[in-house]
Amino acid sequence: MTRRNPRLRPGSYLAFLLWAMLLVALLPDRTLWLLLAVIVGFDWLNARSGWRVLTRRRFWLFVLSIVALSPLILGEADVQWGVLRLSRAGLEMGLWMALRAATLMLAFSASLAVLTVSQMIQLFDAMQLRGLGFALGVALNLVAVLEDVVTAAYHTIRLRGGLRRPFHNARLFLITVIANALRYGDDVVKAASARAFDPSASPPQASPILGQADRVFIAGLSTVGLGLLVLM
Amino acid sequence: MKFSSFTLRDWVYVGVFGALWGVMEMTLGAYLHVLIPPLADTFLIGLIMASLGAVVALVGRYFVPRPGAMLAIGIITAILKTLSLGGMKIGAIVAILAEVVLMELALLKSPTRQRYVLAGALAVSWNFFHKFIMMRLMYGTGITEVYRKMVKEGSELLGLDANYALVIIGLLFLVRIVAGAAAGWLGWDLGRRVARRLART
Numbered sequence: 001m002t003r004r005n006p007r008l009r010p011g012s013y014l015a016f017l018l019w020a021m022l023l024v025a026l027l028p029d030r031t032l033w034l035l036l037a038v039i040v041g042f043d044w045l046n047a048r049s050g051w052r053v054l055t056r057r058r059f060w061l062f063v064l065s066i067v068a069l070s071p072l073i074l075g076e077a078d079v080q081w082g083v084l085r086l087s088r089a090g091l092e093m094g095l096w097m098a099l100r101a102a103t104l105m106l107a108f109s110a111s112l113a114v115l116t117v118s119q120m121i122q123l124f125d126a127m128q129l130r131g132l133g134f135a136l137g138v139a140l141n142l143v144a145v146l147e148d149v150v151t152a153a154y155h156t157i158r159l160r161g162g163l164r165r166p167f168h169n170a171r172l173f174l175i176t177v178i179a180n181a182l183r184y185g186d187d188v189v190k191a192a193s194a195r196a197f198d199p200s201a202s203p204p205q206a207s208p209i210l211g212q213a214d215r216v217f218i219a220g221l222s223t224v225g226l227g228l229l230v231l232m
Numbered sequence: 233m234k235f236s237s238f239t240l241r242d243w244v245y246v247g248v249f250g251a252l253w254g255v256m257e258m259t260l261g262a263y264l265h266v267l268i269p270p271l272a273d274t275f276l277i278g279l280i281m282a283s284l285g286a287v288v289a290l291v292g293r294y295f296v297p298r299p300g301a302m303l304a305i306g307i308i309t310a311i312l313k314t315l316s317l318g319g320m321k322i323g324a325i326v327a328i329l330a331e332v333v334l335m336e337l338a339l340l341k342s343p344t345r346q347r348y349v350l351a352g353a354l355a356v357s358w359n360f361f362h363k364f365i366m367m368r369l370m371y372g373t374g375i376t377e378v379y380r381k382m383v384k385e386g387s388e389l390l391g392l393d394a395n396y397a398l399v400i401i402g403l404l405f406l407v408r409i410v411a412g413a414a415a416g417w418l419g420w421d422l423g424r425r426v427a428r429r430l431a432r433t
Contacts, residue, residue: 021322025369073381104322104369112314120311131235131243132304138247139254139308140315146255174422178252178291179429185248189241199243200236 008046010123011209012217013111016042019221020107023228029096031231036103038224043110053109062105063098070094126209131199138188142181149180235300242296243304249292250308253285257313257324260284278359279408281324282331283415285309286355289335290348290419291426299340306332323366330362331355345420352416353409360405 023035043051053059071079075090115123117140124133153176162169210218238246264277292305310325338351386400387393394400 021369108314108322117315129235131238132246132307135243135247135250135304135308136311138244139251139312142248142251143255143312146251150255171418171422171425174287175425175429178422178426181248181252182245182295182426182430185241185244188244188247192240192244197240199238199240 008217009209009211009214010115010119011126012214013115014123015214015218016221017107017111019225020111021104023225024100024104024107027228029099031228032096032099032103034228034231036099036106038228039103039107039110043106046110046114053105059102059105063102066098066101067091067094070097123209130201134192134197134199138185142184145184146177146181149184150177153177153180235304238296238298238300238304242298242301245292245296246301246304246308249288249295249305250312252292253288253305253309253328254312256284256288257281257309257328261313261324278327278362279356279411282327282356282359282408283352283411285328285331286335286352286412286415287419287422289332289355290351290416291423293335293339293343294420294423294427297343299336302332302336302339322369323362326366327358327362330358334358343420345417348420349413349416352414352419353412356412356415357405357408360408 020035020039024032027035070093071086071088071091072084073090074093075087077085077087077090079086079088117136121133121136124130124136153173157163157169157173157176162172261277261281264280289302289305289309293301296305306328310328313325313328332355334354335351338354339347341347383394383397383400386404387396390400390403392400392403
């Protein structure tokens with residue numbers, strides 16, 4: 001379960017991600033360690049979801065694949081290792097690339113990934129985009145239904161010998177899936193209309209995106225960001 | 233572009249097409265990225281995912297005929313992508329949002345088959361520039377390195393000498409334009425066929 005700081009509103013997490021992305025793009029390799037330390041520190045004090053990312057096999061598979069492939073792909077080969085011709089400059093470049101990618105992934109895990117669906121919907125409500133929040137709710141509920149729709153369409157086409165004419169039946173498959181998804185959508189429209197739901201109406205209690213604590217937090221981020229840029 | 237003019241049905245359909253694209257990104261996209269790491273491919277995965285995404289979003293625009301519909305579908309897809317499991321999401325999210333903005337621009341006036349083709353071509357051609365931008369953001373690699381890698385891969389793919397760098401780069405860009413145009417054509421075609429299936433023409 002994610003332990004999000006209750007004083008910070010969703011707007012702060014969005015600001016944190018944008019801040020991290022901007023600095024990852026601007027900072028040179030040698031100062032990237034400092035940014036990584038700030039992100040890890042924020043994550044430790046906040047939700048600690050970044051630490052969970054570090055325990056995932058896919059994270060390490062991704063990072064190590066960068067390090068493993070870079071001496072083969074980047075730079076001029078200057079070392080012969082068995083049958084492989086490797087580049088030392090490529091390996092060095094790969095290590096920096098892996099650090100940059102890991103920093104960005106941790107920033108993402110420590111920010112937007114911390115928010116729950118209902119918090120994202122609240123964020124849309126606060127931005128006067130209630131319809132978008134509603135559409136997100138529809139999409140999330142539809143994901144599970146789509147699996148059944150896709151499976152049923154695939155097996156129906158397969159049992160009718162559809163795999164013998166793959167291109168024609170791929171189109172038929174898409175038409176069936178989209179038409180069935182839209183039929184499901186029509187049911188949602190009927191249900192929402194029956195409850196007199198109006199996506200353009202303002203929600204009863206839309207809280208603002210940023211509070212006092214968020215403004216202080218963003219001011220702090222800006223200061224740290226400027227400091228890191230000066231260190232460049 | 234006014235979201236306030238969207239009806240309840242429009243928002244539901246935005247959710248439906250956002251879910252369709254999102255599911256595709258979460259399953260096929262994640263699978264392809266695990267199969268071929270991003271560093272080892274500058275061409276194929278982006279081309280496949282951008283073309284399929286453009287088809288779904290363009291069919292969505294057929295059923296939500298309002299400016300801003302593609303943007304809304306793209307935002308929903310991007311959020312679904314953030315909620316999915318797995319490693320690399322930022323590149324895909326930036327690509328999804330850039331593609332919908334380009335398609336939105338192409339469909340500012342009332343949609344026709346030609347504008348659909350243009351929208352598809354613009355969306356998939358983003359894939360070409362995306363690699364340069366994301367390589368800089370994600371990996372810090374210089375544009376020269378990406379360019380060299382693109383030329384090397386392109387020469388192997390097209391069977392051309394790497395000395396014809398500009399021809400290779402031009403052909404790789406052209407392949408994206410053609411794939412995108414085909415996606416636009418298919419999007420228009422599928423939209424009409426689905427509407428006929430649902431008896432809405």
